[in-house]
Amino acid sequence: MSDATESTSSPPNFSQLHVAVLAGGPGSEREVSLNSAKGVVGALEGKVGKVTLVDVKDANFSLPEDADIAFNVIHGTYGEDGDLQAELERRGIPYTGAREASSRLAFDKIASKEAFRRAEVQTPGEWVMSRDEALAAGSTMNFPCVVKPPREGSSVGVHIVREAGEWEAAVEDAAKFSADLLVEEFISGKELTVGVLGDEALPVIHIQPRSGFYDIKNKYPWMTGEGGTDYFCPADLRPEITQAVQEMALRAHRSLGVEVYSRVDLLLRESDQEPFVLEVNTIPGMTESSLLPKAAAAAGVDYATLCLKIITVSLNFS
Secondary structure, X not given: OOHHHOOOOOOOOHHHOEEEEEEEOOOOXXXXXXXXXXXXXXXXXXXXXXXXXXXXXXXXXXOOOOOOEEEEOOOOOOOOOOHHHHHHHHHOOOEOOOOHHHHHHHHOHHHHHHHHHHOOOOOOOEXXXXXXXXXXXXXXXXXXXXXXXXXXXXXXXXXXXXXXXXXXXXXXXXOOOOOEEEEEEOOOEEEEEEEEEOOEEEEEEEEEEOOOOOOHHHHOXXXXXXXXXXXXXXXXXXXXXXXXXHHHHHHHHXXXXXXXXXXXXXXXXXXXXXXXXXXXXXXXXXXOOOHHHHHHHHOOOOHHHHHHHHHHHHHOOO
16 A cells, blocks of 8 residues: 555545555446546546546455455445455545445345434335245235335336236246345336435436336446436426435435435425435445436536545545
C-alpha cells in the first residue's frame, strides 16, 4: 500500500492514488458490470494516479500489489452479496461501498423486508415459498402478484403474474435462481428510484418502461436487443410527494445500515400516492448513463466527481 490512504479524515491525495476497479463477477449481471467498470475507469483516468481494471471471475482474483483501494462495480452475486467484501477485508484492502454485513442484508430481499418493517419503511406484503409450495398454491393466489428469487439483482427471474395461467411458468423460471421464492403483493403505480450518497437523498427518477415493467430487457436493451425505458429526472411529482419518497428512501437505506451509497427502488401507489420500497441496491449501475449518475448530475455532481466522492467517503470506513 502507498501512503495515499493513511489519512481518511480529509480528501485523499488523488494524484497518488492507485484505484483497482473490480468488474465482471461470476453472476448473471457480468456484462452489465463490465460496462459499469469501463465507465468508472474512463471517469477516473487523469483524476487519480493510476487506474487498473481487474476482471473478477471468482475469489482467486489478483490485485495490483500497490493498489490503494478497490472500486467495486460487480453487481449481484459475488459483488453485492457480501462475499467479495469479506474477501477484501481478509486481505486488508480498502474498498468502495457497503461493508460485508450491510451488503449481505441488502442483497437478501426477505431479510431486507423484515428490517424495513422494523424501521417503519413501507414495503409490499409478501409470502415466502419453496417451488413446490408455490406451484401448489397457484389455485389460491390472488392475482396480480409478483414472484421473484430473493437474492438476485437486475430483475433477474422477476415476473408480474396477472392471471392463474401465467403462474406455473413464472414460478419455474424464478426457481432456476433460488430454492426459496418471494411472492409479493402487486402495487400499481409509478416506478421510482432514489440514489443515496453519504447520507443525502439525490433527486427522484421516474422510470417508465416502454412496455411491461422494468425487467432486464427494459433495463439493458443494448444487451438484450429489445425493450427500452424512458427516464425522467427529477421526477414530475408534487413537492410534498418528492419529499416523502426521498425520506422513505433514506429510511430504507439507514434501516439496513448501508454505508457510503446506494440506490433505493420504490413504487408510488397510483391510488393514494403512497411510496413502497422494493429493495436497496448497494452496487447500482455505474455507467455514465446509469440511474445513480443521472441523479447525481441532476444534483450538480458530474460523473467523475461522483466516482471520486464514492472513493473519498469509502476510505472513511476503511
